[in-house]
Amino acid sequence: MALPGKAPPSTLDEFLEGLWRQNPVFVMVLGMCPALAVTVSAVNALAMGLATAFVLVSSALLVSLIRKMVPKEVRIATYIVIIATFVTVVDYLIAAISLELYEALGAFIQLIVVNCLILGRAEAHASKHPPLPAVTNALGMGLGFAIGLFALGSVREIFGAGKLFGVSLFGPDFQPWVVMVLPPGGFFVLGAWLLLFSWWRSRKVTRSPLPVGEG
C-alpha cells in the first residue's frame, strides 16, 4: 500500500506485495471459499490458481482503464459484471483446453466470481491506479494465490495419494493418508501452513529490534 507522503511504490514492489508480503492465501486468507475444495491434487490446484490469476489480472486491467468514467454509485455493479465476464471466458477456455480438468473443477470455476480477493483488489487497488501498476499488482496477487493453492494441493496429493502430478513418489508400499484428500484434510493443511507462517513471522519479530509493520 502506498502511504501518504511516501514515493509511490516501485513496479517491483507492487509485484512482490501480493507474491510474498501480502500473500492472499497465507497472510490474508482471502478467497479460500471456492478454492479449497479443488486442491485435492497439484494439477487441479494449479489450474484453479492460474484461472483465478487470469481473472484477477484481466479485470484489474479493465477496471483500471475505465476507472475515471465509472460513477461511484454503480462502481460495485460494474466490477461484478466485469469479473463475471472474465470468469465466463475462463470457464470456456478451460473446457476448450481440457475437458477432464473442467469436470474435475466443476462448478467451482464459476464460483471464482465470488472470490472476495478479486472484487477486493478491483475496489481497493485497480480502481485507484493506472493500468501498469494495477496489472503488476494483480499479477503478483494472482501468482501469490496460485502458489498458495499449489502449496496446498501438492501437500494434499503427496500425503493423500503418495503422488505428485500423478507420479508415484513412495513406491507401492505407501499407505495413503486418505483423510488428506477428503474435506477435513483441506482444513488441516491450510491450518498447518498458516501455523508455519505465523511461527516464522513471530520469530522474525522477536529477532529484529525494529517494529515490523503489518504484513
Place this chain on the structure above:
Amino acid sequence: MNQPAPAITSSTAMIGTLALVATLCGILIVSAYQGTLPAITANKRLALERAVFEVIPGAASVAEYYASAQGIRPVDEGPAPEGAVKFYAAYDAQGAFLGVAAEAAAKGYADVVRILYAYDPVRQAVTGFGVVGMRETPGIGDKIVTDPQFLKNFEALDVRLDAEMKALANAVKVVKHGTKTRAWEIDAISGATVTCKAVGRGINDSAGRLLPMLVPHLDKLNIQS
C-alpha cells in the same frame, strides 16, 4: 444516499456507463464462446468416444441417439422428445454394430455415482461399466473400478426384458458379498456395499427405462448412419 451530495451523478450517466460496460462484456463473452466452441465440441466428442470405447472393447466409432416412446432417432435431428433417454450406439472399424452404452446414476455413499454401462443386445446383458463421476471415499468406494471380483459381475449381467417388453424380467439386485446365485444379481464388495448398491440401482433404473423403448427398434442400429 441520505444527504444530497454536492455533485450528484445523473441517472443517465449511471445507466450509460452500465450499458457501455455491459456491451463490452457481452462482446467479450460472445467472442470467447464462439472462439472456444469448436474446441469444446471436439473435446466432448473425444471424451465420449474414450468413455464408450472403454466399456465396449473393439468399438471404433460412436453415434448418439435418443430413445423415446415414439422409437429411436439420432440426437442431431432436433431437440429431445418428451421422456427421451440418451444412449450411444457403438460400431467397430468395419461399421458393424457392437452394442449400446448409456448413462446411469444413483445416490452413493458420499454423493451421486454416475456411470456409463455397456449393453450387449445379443446376450441381452450388461457387459461392462465405467465411472463417469463420483466422490466416494478413496480406497473404499473406488474399489468398484478395480476389484476384479466385483468387475466379474459385469461379464454378463442379465437385463432381459419380460414377455410384454415393458420392464426388465428380473430387477438387477445387489446382494451381500459371496451370495450371488443368479445372473441378474450383483455380488457386492464387502465394506463398500453402499457404492455397489448405487451401481446396481443406477443400472436397474436406467436399463428399466431405456431398454423397453430401445429393444423393439434395435434393428435400426445395424446400419451405421
Place this chain on the structure above:
Amino acid sequence: MAPESLTQIFLGTLLANNFVLAMFLGLCPFLGVSGKLDTAAPMGAATTFVMLVASLCAYGLNWLVVEFQLEFLRLISFIVVIASAVQLVEMFMKKYSPALFRALGIFLPLITTNCAVLGVALFQTAREYNFLQSVVFAIAAGAGFTLALVLMAGLRERLNLANVPGVVQGTALSLMLAGLLSLAFMGFAGLGAGE
C-alpha cells in the same frame, strides 16, 4: 432429472455434503462471524433466506437462458439478478417489517455475494434439480450452513477460556477446529443412501 429423492437431497446437503464443512463454501463468513453464538444464529437464518431467494431466481433464470439458448449468459445473469433481488427484498423488509429487518438486515449486504449463495444457484443447475428439489436443496444448504456456524461458535466460545499459545491463535486455530468438525461430519456420509 436428478436421481435423488427429496429426503436424500435434504439429509445429504444438511450433513454429509455440508456446504461449509465438506464443500468449503461460505468460509469467509464462517471464519469471520462464528466468534459468538448470538450472531451466528441470525446470520445463519439470514443466509438461509438469501439462499432461498437465490435458488428461486436461479431456477427461473436457468429456464430462461435454456429456452433462448443463451447458456453463456448464465453466470452473469445469476450474479446480477441475485444481487438485485436480495437488495429488493431488503428494501421491502425495511419498509414492512422493521423488526425482521433489525434482526437479519445488517447481515444481508454481507451475504449477497457469498460463495455459498451462488453455490446453491450453480449446483442446483449443474445437478439438474427440478423446482421442488431446488427449494429443498436451498433450505438444506442454509440449514447446514447455520448448523456449522452455530457449532463452530460454540466451540470458539469455549476456546476463549482456554490458554492457547500465541502462535496458534487466530485463523490457523479456527481452521484446525473446522477440520475436526469436518472430520466428525464425515461420519454422516452414507446417510439416506439405503434402498
